[in-house]
Amino acid sequence: MNILPDFRTLRPTSLAEAVSALATGGEILAGGTDLLPNLRRGLGRPETLVDLTAISNFGAISVGADGVLRLGAGLTLEVLAEDERVRASWPVIAQAAALVAGPSHRAAATLGGNLCQDTRCVFYNQSEWWRSGNGYCLKYEGDKCHVVVKSDRCYATYHGDIAPSLMVMGATAEIVGPKGVRSLPLSELFREDGAQHLALEQGDVLAAILVPPAQGWVAAYTKARIRDAIDFPLAGLAVALKRDGDAIAGLRIAITGTNSAPLMVATDALWGRPWTAETAEILVQAVRKTSNVLKTTLTGVKYRRRVLLALVRQQVDALWTGK
Ligand SMILES: Cc1cc2nc3c(=O)[nH]c(=O)nc-3n(C[C@H](O)[C@H](O)[C@H](O)COP(=O)(O)OP(=O)(O)OC[C@H]3O[C@@H](n4cnc5c(N)ncnc54)[C@H](O)[C@@H]3O)c2cc1C
Ligand code: SF4
Known part of the structure; x- marks a missing residue:
């Protein structure tokens, strides 16, 4: 037990x-x-x-005179998903929050906890007797990785849904710690190391997330999962797009469920170009290059890779055509 x-x-x-x-x-x-x-x-x-x-105002939502959205880290995902200001001006954030786990989870789970949640792996999210029978692993109490056997780092996967949607909207994290208050782009809160995936020191608390006005970016989040009612993303991605006539005026993509951190994909090669079969293929290759899907879930690696690449095409298509 x-x-x-x-x-x-x-x-x-x-x-x-x-x-x-x-x-x-x-x-x-x-x-x-x-x-x-x-x-x-x-x-x-x-x-x-x-x-x-019990921290007062830790779950507050406000929009400043400069149009910047401030989300307290103690905000529950239920409130985040339903807030009218977020739904109207940053709908991708509410959309991602509504896709986390199930309703009872979202009523208790917080934004800070969602962003800072631990990485996951089939060799780690197991009972003590299972892990001891397997000789533990280097993320916790052991000295070997069973996924990449000769590696000296852990490849456990980050499966949070909300980070990518905040990242494509240019969010920053406000951290309060022993040395005072500091801010950093949200993407810099994460590190590509499954055992040390957060750039937080002992005593640091993620206090709030700040999101600038959307200013013409349209965005959406999508994820693949086994059971729609509850599951983590097997692969997920947020896309933010600015279209200027037949040209991509801006494109930001962040992926989750594939690496030890949620990651931005380099899209510069596509800016100024139309969305065609050729540019779609360039984007798919960029996503393939950034992602590093390994055998950290029960679902097969090939499936997760293929679904990720299919989702990116579908999601940009949908935003491009407005359908
Ligand atoms: C069955 C199940 C399904 C799930 N499905 C999903 C899913 O679909 N998508 C998804 O994204 N997640 C999912 N989760 C993961 C997780 O439960 C939620 O993401 C949730 O948002 C975590 O928030 P919490 O407030 O409960 O965090 P906690 O469990 O309290 O904390 C999580 C981690 O974050 C740290 N932490 C919390 N707040 C802060 C802070 N302010 N500053 C610094 N560190 C902090 C804690 O120390 C802890 O290490 C699922 C979990 C379960 C059990
Ligand atoms: S990736 Fe390797 S070290 Fe990390 S949790 Fe899995 S088995 Fe352990």
């Missing part, structure tokens, strides 16, 4: 208190929908959990 380990819980009421509570160790607890199942499987034994749910 999987049971939670013993830990104490602190419940700060401000971000400053949360940062000091974390200074001496401990792990952040938000909605718990990712962290608690992992702890029940023996993936981590923190002595202290710092519960962020």
